[in-house]
Amino acid sequence: MSRFTFPDSIASRPVYGTLEPKQGKAHLMIADAEGAEALLDLGMHNPDIFKNSHVIFIPKDTGQTYIGSLADLDPEQFYVGPSYDASVPRIRRVLSGAHMGLQVYLAGTEGLIGQAQNEAMQAGIPHTAIQSEHRGSVARRMQCVHCKGITEDVTTDPFVCSHCGLNLFVRDHYSRRLAAFQGVRVDAEDPGNIPVPVELYS
Amino acid sequence: MTIQFNKESFRGDYTFHNSDWAIQRFPFPFHEDSYMYSVNMEQHRGGPEGSVYEKRFDVDEHYVSEMHDRALVLAEDPLRCQSLPHMTLAGWDLLELIMVAKSEDYPELFELHRNGDTWRWVNKPMEIDDTFTFLDETTLPYGPMEYITRQAQGDWCVLDQRDDMLWMDAGMVTTQADWSLDFDIGMNFFEWHAPVPLAHEMGIFKRALKFLLNIQQGAPARRLNWTMTVNPLLDTSPENYHKWGVQKTTLTPKNIGAKQHLRVELQTFFRLPRSNALVFPIRCYLIAFQDLVTIPKWGRRLHRVIRDLPDELATYKGFIANRPMMLDYLSRYDDGLATSPGVWPDLEIEPELQK
Ligand code: HEM
Numbered sequence A: 001m002s003r004f005t006f007p008d009s010i011a012s013r014p015v016y017g018t019l020e021p022k023q024g025k026a027h028l029m030i031a032d033a034e035g036a037e038a039l040l041d042l043g044m045h046n047p048d049i050f051k052n053s054h055v056i057f058i059p060k061d062t063g064q065t066y067i068g069s070l071a072d073l074d075p076e077q078f079y080v081g082p083s084y085d086a087s088v089p090r091i092r093r094v095l096s097g098a099h100m101g102l103q104v105y106l107a108g109t110e111g112l113i114g115q116a117q118n119e120a121m122q123a124g125i126p127h128t129a130i131q132s133e134h135r136g137s138v139a140r141r142m143q144c145v146h147c148k149g150i151t152e153d154v155t156t157d158p159f160v161c162s163h164c165g166l167n168l169f170v171r172d173h174y175s176r177r178l179a180a181f182q183g184v185r186v187d188a189e190d191p192g193n194i195p196v197p198v199e200l201y202s
Numbered sequence B: 001m002t003i004q005f006n007k008e009s010f011r012g013d014y015t016f017h018n019s020d021w022a023i024q025r026f027p028f029p030f031h032e033d034s035y036m037y038s039v040n041m042e043q044h045r046g047g048p049e050g051s052v053y054e055k056r057f058d059v060d061e062h063y064v065s066e067m068h069d070r071a072l073v074l075a076e077d078p079l080r081c082q083s084l085p086h087m088t089l090a091g092w093d094l095l096e097l098i099m100v101a102k103s104e105d106y107p108e109l110f111e112l113h114r115n116g117d118t119w120r121w122v123n124k125p126m127e128i129d130d131t132f133t134f135l136d137e138t139t140l141p142y143g144p145m146e147y148i149t150r151q152a153q154g155d156w157c158v159l160d161q162r163d164d165m166l167w168m169d170a171g172m173v174t175t176q177a178d179w180s181l182d183f184d185i186g187m188n189f190f191e192w193h194a195p196v197p198l199a200h201e202m203g204i205f206k207r208a209l210k211f212l213l214n215i216q217q218g219a220p221a222r223r224l225n226w227t228m229t230v231n232p233l234l235d236t237s238p239e240n241y242h243k244w245g246v247q248k249t250t251l252t253p254k255n256i257g258a259k260q261h262l263r264v265e266l267q268t269f270f271r272l273p274r275s276n277a278l279v280f281p282i283r284c285y286l287i288a289f290q291d292l293v294t295i296p297k298w299g300r301r302l303h304r305v306i307r308d309l310p311d312e313l314a315t316y317k318g319f320i321a322n323r324p325m326m327l328d329y330l331s332r333y334d335d336g337l338a339t340s341p342g343v344w345p346d347l348e349i350e351p352e353l354q355k
Helices: A035-045 A047-053 A066-070 A082-098 A110-122 B022-023 B063-076 B085-105 B144-149 B204-213 B241-250 B295-306 B311-316 B321-332
Strands: A026-030 A053-058 A077-080 A102-108 A131-134 A140-144 A150-156 A168-176 A180-185 B081-083 B110-115 B118-123 B127-131 B155-162 B164-170 B222-228 B260-271 B278-288
Touching: A026 A035, A026 A047, A026 A082, A026 A110, A035 A047, A035 A053, A035 A066, A035 A102, A035 B222, A035 B278, A047 A053, A053 A082, A066 A077, A077 B144, A077 B311, A082 B311, A102 A110, A110 A131, A110 A140, A150 A180, A180 B164, A180 B241, A180 B311, B081 B144, B085 B110, B085 B144, B085 B278, B118 B321, B127 B155, B144 B164, B241 B278
Parallel strands: A026 A053, A026 A102, A053 A077, A102 A131, A140 A180
Antiparallel strands: A140 A150, A168 A180, B081 B164, B110 B118, B118 B127, B155 B164, B155 B278, B222 B260, B260 B278
């Protein structure tokens, strides 16, 4: 099962819904890994919207699993990319050429949803008008509050900042602008005393 | 009175100190012997002569050294001052508000000469004498918000108001109680307050926001907030927490009176005329425990407040580990006598410590 129910948290922490078809001349759907399942569910009941859809899919470690069935939805444009970063120029191009009424659907990990939402917001779409559905890994995109470096796909608390090497604890405080949660040095008041990392939500 | 500006530091050798004048006018935040979050807001229409509430933007003996500390923080980390592109007009509004208020409230320290759009600003304590064109950014060495808040004590958040919401879209934040402007910029009122415990559930932020949205130009409001800081460190930022956090462990029963500081924020709220933005100055006052307890009423009361404070608040404010040591110290200044209502020192009516 690719769905995870996040426990209630603080007000800055994003919450996700279930993708629903919206009226629109064009649809932009961006998903990574198990996020594909959300698009497949959408397609099961609403195959028509894919006629005007541009699907951008980053399989991550799901390999070939979803590519065939996504292609079967017969989107107007279908792109499979090797990484989110590699797909960014394409996403920006699509958003910059978009007309009023473009519907945006995001599905998959929080890192993908947050970053793609940010691109859409910068293109002038209010974040409240962007649909998102979390699927798959609960890994987080974390910003180190000290060095400002981003560590992708963090699955444990604490974790090591991939830039400055400090051991950081994982906060629920979230910035839409950075598309990241905040990481703060865990042993600041007791240097060297680093708790054993545990899986998020374990 | 003329202010003698201290030459002092808020880092390293920590030579910060309060004169007797500064101690007596300290904005003690507890009006009774216990504390809990509340919508503690009132009009900001002056206050008793000499008090920190008297002027729109209080200037005190720490002014020059605080501005020097701010310059050091910004040199190290320019992200402490940011303004989203749509906030430039609000920056000019803020520059005007501060220049007008300072020159009217402290004419011996600041002068503003306006001739059409050509403005001359004189800041005597900081030895600044600049002439610029109002609303023309190219005539100032920094953006308008940065220019003026490098010359004004306290942090400054500039909030855009849209969709019945406040958005933290600009700020100068170098004396903060452990929150990051760089992280919070662009957030709305509920989002940037997200980490605060209990207050959301108590409905405090909903009511506070409603109040703030309705603040009118010329009718500013104010409130106090407080926390605890070991050493008179102004820059208790999350950015530098990996460096200063360990200072909390240097408290001992011997040094606590000098090292432990009550940190009080005088927060005010002003509507800006052209942009309709709200500006939120957060002015930080520090006082060492050993100075605070020279006011008998405050010594008695602080002990009771800290003793009875809910754990959630002591944890959020970051002093739960040091609370027992604080209480050992403060209990020496609590003889159990009743305290007078209100925040003022009441030196004439409060008895000396009976211990
Ligand atoms: C619009 C102006 C305001 C701004 C920019 C602002 C900003 C902040 C920030 C950044 C924090 C720190 C949150 C964190 O832990 O990351 C905070 C804490 C807090 N704020 Fe505000 N605030 C504003 C107005 C208010 C008002 C009107 C109230 C009224 C009740 C309020 C009540 C609080 C409380 C209770 C805390 C927790 C403080 C503590 O326990 O030390 N704030 N605020």
